[in-house]
Amino acid sequence: MNIREFIGNKILIFDGAMGTMLQSMGLKAGQIPELLNIEDKDKIVNIHKKYIEAGANIITTNTFGANELKLRDTDYTPEEIIESAVENAKTAAQGKEIFIALDIGPIGELLEPMGTLAFEEAYEIFKKQIIQGVKCGVDLILIETMTDLYEAKAAVLAAKENSDLPVFCTMSFQQDRRTFTGCTALSMVMTLQGLGVDVLGVNCSLGPIELQPIVDEILKYASIPVMVQPNAGLPQVVNGETVYKITPEEFGKIAKTMMEKGVSIFGGCCGTDDNFIREVVKAVENIKLNKLNNKPICGVCTPSKAVIIDGVKVIGERINPTGKKLFKEALRNKDMDYIFKEAISQVEAGADILDVNVGLPEINEEEVLSEVVKNLQSIIDIPLQLDSNNAKAIERALRAYNGTAIVNSVNGDDKSLDTILPLVKKYGALVVGLTLDESGIPSKAEDRYKVAMKIVNRALKYGIHKENIIIDCLTLTASAQQEDLMETLKALTMVKEKLKVKTTLGVSNVSFGLPNRELLNRTFLTMALGSGLDLPIINPLDKAMMDAINGFKVLNNEDRDAKEYIKVYGNKEESIKLNKNEHIDLKEAVIKGLKKEAANMTRKLLKEKSGMEIMDEYLIPALDIVGEKYEKGIIFLPQLMQSAETVKTAFEIIKENMALENKKVMNKGKILIATVKGDIHDIGKNIVKTLLQNYGYSVIDLGKDVPKEKIVEEVKRNNIKLVGLSALMTTTVKSMEETIKALRENNLNCKVMVGGAVLNEDYAAMIKADFYAKDAKESVEIAKKVFKS
């Protein structure tokens, strides 16, 4: 008997809770239930038997928390626990047609970027459990109660890459229809389906009544079988104890309703026992399976934001170093702040998706693309398009990406198709196909269409749905290939109508080499939209382009009742504000923390003075005044920061200007800063960073939770003379001490300053730091000292 024959063809009933049964048999609070697999086998076997007697087809091994982190302080390894757990299940199921599910729950620590557990670490933890489960002979893998989509992804990949068994995956939602980490049901469906799980669904945290709307949403989108394992009602705390209030009969009734709507696998979670399962079995006895027949979703997502491509969506093009000097420099220096700024400004301007391109010959694209993706996902929630033709870089970034991404791109060349399409399939991504091949871009629309057809057919062959294919018919420049320009649009319409796939175009190429580029760009964009373009790749900060799109959406009946349009353009009577800050100078603007004014003044001043002069005559003196006021307690941290941010704005303008004029950017010394391993408090370190940058130091910021090895490596690589370390907890000062030790052991000739809430002068000396910085201002004084000598 093979479970695959049952999935989606027959109704399957899971067992109910293990913990609830164990608690009723006297399991103490805080005790690890998995140990009972070895220490009290009979109890576990009996629970399994009760569920089998109640009519469950699938029983779940008692291995929810059998991972190496949760078992760290016990006498057993995950392998030992899993082996006995599977054995117990087999003993109970002997002689009966029962499937055994290897239960895998969350690790219990949060993954980066929110937590400190690395994705690959999580993967390795799950991998161990899965390999052992497979070895012991389970029938399927159940990944359950996930609240973090990223962790679910690590578990699913571990399951798919280390077994051939069916993978079931459920997540837990709150009443506001999100998981604790903010994942929506739609993002879960898109991502898990993309990763190729066999069954997906929800469990735990809510009762069957509260789960209804979430289940309905899943049933609306899922094209694979759906499972539900509710609690026995909404958990309620009565006098400090958790109780569940639904009766087995009510539970059975709701199971029936859900099955009628299209759920095909049902079971119980917290608070349920064999009586609940018995009622479910009774209630669904005569039900005919209602197969789902949803089409695959056409969309991309992050855990908290899904973008369904059902109309025009804007892809922001600005994360791309081509032709941008500062961007290139930022990439070489791994300066994420520059990239963050590009990302945030595009999101604020209305981009739906961001294209991410970090292709520079002198950087390691494999490493940098996935790093940038991870970093971007830690601060923005819109989906990304991974722009590269390096298969290794693409795979690493797809692995690191949390959600469903777009890969940009493949082309009609067999080699491109056969290396990249399998990755697109494996990670459930969307893919952009360029209508060119080894012989270049065909000039005629019919020939580009042919390439598109080849791409679509090959993708289908690899099991990629049409909904996941996007074709780019390639924009040519009007100045060079004017006669072929219309062929692009002709091909676009053909692709859209005949191949029925989505289309994309990078628009701004069209005007290259001609004056008034904006006009040509906007005109071409409007024409392309009219020809059926779905995903324009543009600069969203270009207002004329966004205006054209907003207008098109109204005329194309996409923006119903012009709601969005009115929101944007309805209240355009901007009152002209009197600028009462007209008569102040840059110094005063800094002291008052007026960013916009400072930016304008800096631009003006740059016409008469050099950047260095502006620094020395205005910015630094202003900072000194602000600093002194801060020391004296006349102003406080928020005001200090506001001035510092104002200087930063001015400084960035100076830097841009210097880059334009090919001057070397001023630099008073290179300082490396980091929050040490295990610590995730970043804000103090970032305050220090801003101030140091204000004073003209170049700061390499390694971020938070940084291992000592990485700090040593970067100090060596950049020949660093001053290191700033931050830690906020007593538990992480230890890492600080170890980092300092590692720096000394490597004979690195650098000074170390430390800071953070739990530190003081004595503590700093004890861990052998050279300096203790009681606040950000002091770190500047220390830097002055170090770089003077």
Add this chain to the structure above:
Amino acid sequence: MPEYDFKISKEEVLRYLGVKGRIEENINNLIDETIEEIKKIIRFNFTYRIFKIRVKKNKVALENCELDFHGNSINHHLRYSDKCALFAATLGSEVDRKINYYEKLDMTKALIFDACATAAIEEGCDFVEEEIRKIALKEDREITFRFSPGYGDLSLDIQSEFLQLLDGYKNLGLTVSSHSILIPRKSVTAIIGFIPKDKKTGKKSCINCNKYNSCGFRKIGGICEY
């Protein structure tokens, strides 16, 4: 998730920012804006359990469970108690993400956001504390102030077991890192003792804190309430 409308007092926010006296209008406005903004993204959640305890010589043993508290400070804190509540509360992970976001965009805003979040979680804890007090009052008893792992000599390393006892992951999505840091960041775990009405256990004192001499809150005449 419980229904609770946060107020978030501006005085508290200013106190966490270390600000005393008059502030500029633009910062004032920024604080007002941020208070409204954070209210929209807080997903406040809490859980608690009440345990019978036995206070022994150098530990406090929780009945029917696998956890003991060690140290003089917790012993002292619970010296009149035969029962205590363990609670955990969190603002959820979106708050962390937003602070992180503003750190890249505007540090002033990040700083203010962080202070608003601290004020909010403390307000949330007050709410939980009140709920626990009601239970105590029913038994004609009072409660102590909330005592968190890491205070005095109660080790932070118990966070993990503490949360396991409350099933913090399942109930709140609250986790603890390998270095005993609560994640989401704006979260609190604490112990509240039930005490006879005629006993007083005093207020939390700063004297045991290692920042006693350099504390910015004390300088302006306050306490941090961490």
